[in-house]
Amino acid sequence: MRIAFAADDENETTRAVVAYLTAEHELIRPARSESWPQLGAAVGRAVVDGDADFGVVMCWTGTGTAIAANKVPGVRAALAWDAWIAEGARKWNDANVLAMSLKRLAPDVAVEVAKAFLGVSEPDPDEAANIAQL
Numbered sequence: 001m002r003i004a005f006a007a008d009d010e011n012e013t014t015r016a017v018v019a020y021l022t023a024e025h026e027l028i029r030p031a032r033s034e035s036w037p038q039l040g041a042a043v044g045r046a047v048v049d050g051d052a053d054f055g056v057v058m059c060w061t062g063t064g065t066a067i068a069a070n071k072v073p074g075v076r077a078a079l080a081w082d083a084w085i086a087e088g089a090r091k092w093n094d095a096n097v098l099a100m101s102l103k104r105l106a107p108d109v110a111v112e113v114a115k116a117f118l119g120v121s122e123p124d125p126d127e128a129a130n131i132a133q134l
């Protein structure tokens with residue numbers, strides 16, 4: 001899949017996520033900046049515009065990039081810190097952008113979270129009515 005990715009800092013965790021996305025998906029970098037509001041918005045726009053299937057954003061907490069992405073109409077960005085939360089965000093919320101903390105997730109956990117998020121092909125149809133209200 002085409003994954004739009006941005007992070008406002010680089011460390012072992014972001015490098016592990018980039019390596020995974022590059023190996024398993026097509027990595028798209030819609031913006032290079034250290035401004036987390038701009039990065040979150042750029043990834044959100046890439047998803048909504050159809051340039052990417054999903055987005056992954058990372059900042060120190062994950063929250064700022066999630067908020068910035070969610071300001072783009074049509075984006076449903078979810079902050080996730082473990083695989084269950086990430087999988088649930090896709091299944092039950094049809095999230096289209098994953099946000100993670102690059103400071104609090106170990107590299108292997110961040111990759112596991114991204115894999116769980118991107119591993120769900122379709123949201124749960126039982127949630128369709130709820131998702132439609134978002």
Ligand SMILES: O=C(CO)[C@H](O)[C@H](O)COP(=O)(O)O
Pocket residue numbers: 008034036059060061062063064065
């Ligand atoms: O987690 C973040 C936003 O939620 C940022 O990564 C953190 O606040 C650092 O930002 P800056 O480099 O602009 O000081």
